[in-house]
Amino acid sequence: MDTLAPRHGARLQKRGTPLSQEATTQFSLWAPDASAIAVKLDNGQLHDLQPLADGWFSRLVPCGAGTGYKFVINGRLEVPDPASRAQVDDVLGMSCVLDQDAYVWQTTAWRGRPWHEAIIYELHVGLLGGFAETEVILPHLVELGVTAIELMPLNEFPGTRNWGYDGAEIFAPESSYGTPDELKHLIDTAHSLGLMVIIDVVYNHFGPEGNYLGQYANDFFREDIQTPWGAAIDFRRREVRDFFCENALMWLEDYRADGLRLDAVHAISEKDFLVELAERVGSAIPTNRHIHLILENEGNNASLLEQGFDAQWNDDGHNILHHLLTGEKEGYYSEFIESPTTKLARFLGEGFIFQGEKSRHGHARGEPSGHLPPTAFVLFLQNHDQVGNRALGERLIDLTDEDSLKVAVILLLLSPMVPLLFMGEEWGTRKPFFYFTDHHAELAKAVCEGRRNEFREFELFSHPEMREKIPDPNDPQTYVNSMIDYRERHEPGHETWWQFYRTLLDLRKRWITPHLPETRVEKVTELAERAVSAAWRLGNGSVLRIDMNLSDNLVKLEGPPGNRRQLFSHRVDSSHWHDATLPPRSAMVTLS
Incomplete structure (x- = not known):
């Protein structure tokens, strides 16, 4: 045989x-x-x-x-x-046919980094020019203080331009980015610089072009459950589960990635598959390697974060901060306009805001999360979704005032949650990040029309002529307009933002990161409307406290600063320290 x-x-x-x-x-x-x-x-x-x-x-x-x-x-x-x-x-x-053993690894002693050291930088390899070109920016990220890069999906997709979430062959690295060995060299180089590599994987759907499974393996899908991308993948089948588990292990074993970010697992109905995947990864990977599994999950299934998954992208945290910074209230931001300060406090104290409450769709969402450590939550102000899923791809710097944004960045980088940055935000780039694809003929037309119709419920785009201003995802210029130039950070104004981020990350590395294990929430207090005080007891017994005020009013602090050591402050001078007050759009970070 x-x-x-x-x-x-x-x-x-x-x-x-x-x-x-x-x-x-x-x-x-x-x-x-x-x-x-x-x-x-x-x-x-x-x-x-x-x-x-x-x-x-x-x-x-x-x-x-x-x-x-x-x-x-x-x-x-x-x-x-x-x-x-x-x-x-x-x-x-x-x-x-690929020989996965042909590449000769240079960084042979690399075992990864513990999760609490993670400072994640999400990037799109295609916008940087490919695998080899992405290596060029790695020293920039190390200098900034980043410890992990998260690569948007690398799987083969139709054409040469795509976010990556339309993958058809999910085991094959996108050929327009370079060869499999060039991807391994990128990961090898990152490891030599002390950077972890996390790969974004899509296990909830396939793209609309290039996948033929339905023609000879219809049991791969189940018609009784529909997702935004069509029939759900049937994870009740052993062969289907093996397909995706083998994919996860390929990235971790053959490419030596340090972790995976699982896209939109709320579209996977069989949550026990996720537990199985985590178990199979744990069994296959040597215990002396640090491997990290991260979820994107609207369902806020906190229990998964105790079953092999290190953390979840905290959309709740982003959404409440975005609402407070911009005042936006349409779409999913509508769920955060009522009692926003209370929601802000809950996010800081318990991680998820939705822990079983009904969403705007009338369905209960989430599980209790207050018992989880702060590092179980990945916090971000921007990412590919929250910028690219905007009709015009605006960055946060164009949507709020500078002082308020700096307050939010202080919270992002100095709280005990794991921070995630989106490419270019560290120097305040104003280049948009659009949704882009490379489809043709009828599919291209359908994708463009579908994209523009997504925003018909928004007041700004309620008229067809306004929707026509939303860039066509298939226009090559839409892709070109999303490219950023890392030389821009040296320009006047951008260098100031760069130094701001770098200073905060230096403080995190020195005073916070070493003591994150065993950190727990001490107390969260609503000081006034749009102002809160949050304190965490770090693993070494010290108390990290962040007082932040996003309002336009002077706010009284809870008790005098006393013998607390001031790590960093924005718009707080000695008189405020003496009077125990926070001026408008300010923040103060202390240790005691």
Whole structure:
């Protein structure tokens, strides 16, 4: 029998030249709706795969790394491998057999960093020019004080321009960014500089082009549950679970990533799959490596953060701060306009604001989270969603005043929560970040119309002529206009913001980070409307306190500063310290 236990995709068994007799590759495809499967190699050779139990087809074929191939379904439909490790020519082209062991790693002693040291920087590799070009900015991030880069999805998508959330072959790094070995070199270089690498993965849907699973493995999906992207993925199936778990392990083992950020897991109905994935990662990865799993989850399932996941993106924290900074109240910000100071206090003291309360859609959302440590929550003021999902892609610096923004940045970088920055915010860039794709013909038209119709409920875009001003995602200029230039940070005005961020991160590294383990909330007090005081007892017994005032009024503090050491302040002078007051749009951070 020339088959091994089936696993998704093409697994190189013996190394050698692409078509040498010494090299062999195991091809496997789960196709329960097909009667016959063959693999067609780039030299025209056709090899029938053997049918196995439970809808599997597999065969050991004499070919090696670099061989192009497609699967042939029922003798007529040629499709790329859904678990392709590399694509020869975009999502519709041939898949390619990959030797994952060919790259020679240079940073062999790297074991990662503990979670409490994480200061995350989210970036888009494509906007920087690819894997090799992204390496250029890594020293800039180290100088800033960043300890982890989070790469927006790298999976192969249609065309050469995409956020990454329209992936079709989720195992294959996007070919327009560079080769798999160039991605490994980027990660290798990051590790040599002390930077963790977190990869954003999408397990809740596939993109609208290049995925053929529904034509030979319809059981991959369940029509009884619909998501914004169509039929839900059916995680009740063992083969489906294995598909995504194998993907997670590929990034962590073959590419040596330090963690994964799981996109929109609220669209995954079987939450026990997430627990299984975390368990399989924990079992497969040596215990001497620091591996981190992070969720994006509107459901606020706090229990998952005690079952193998380190943290969750805290949209609640972002939303209340964004409302207070900008006054925006449409869309999901409408849930934060009532008693915003109380909501701000709850976020600081308990993590999630929604812990079972009904959302604007009338459904209960969330679980109690006050028992979790502050490091279970990733805090951000901006990210790809919160900028790119705006109709015009505006940055926060264009939506609020400078003093209020600085107060929020102080909270972001000096609270015990894990901070996340979005590329360019550290020098106050005003370049927009748009939603961009590279679709064509009818699909391009549908994507553009759908994008513009998303905003028809917003007052500013209620008229069709205003919606026409929303950039077409498929226009190459939309992509070009989203690019940022890291040389900009040296320009007047931008350098001031850069120094502000760097100073705060230096303070975090010296006074806060070493003592984050065992940190707990001490007390959160509403001082006045739009003003709060939050205190946390750090692991070394000291108390970190942040007093912040986003109002236009002078606010009295709770008790005199006493012997507290002032770490940092904005718009607070000695008279305010003596009088125990906070002036408008100010903040003070102390240790005692």
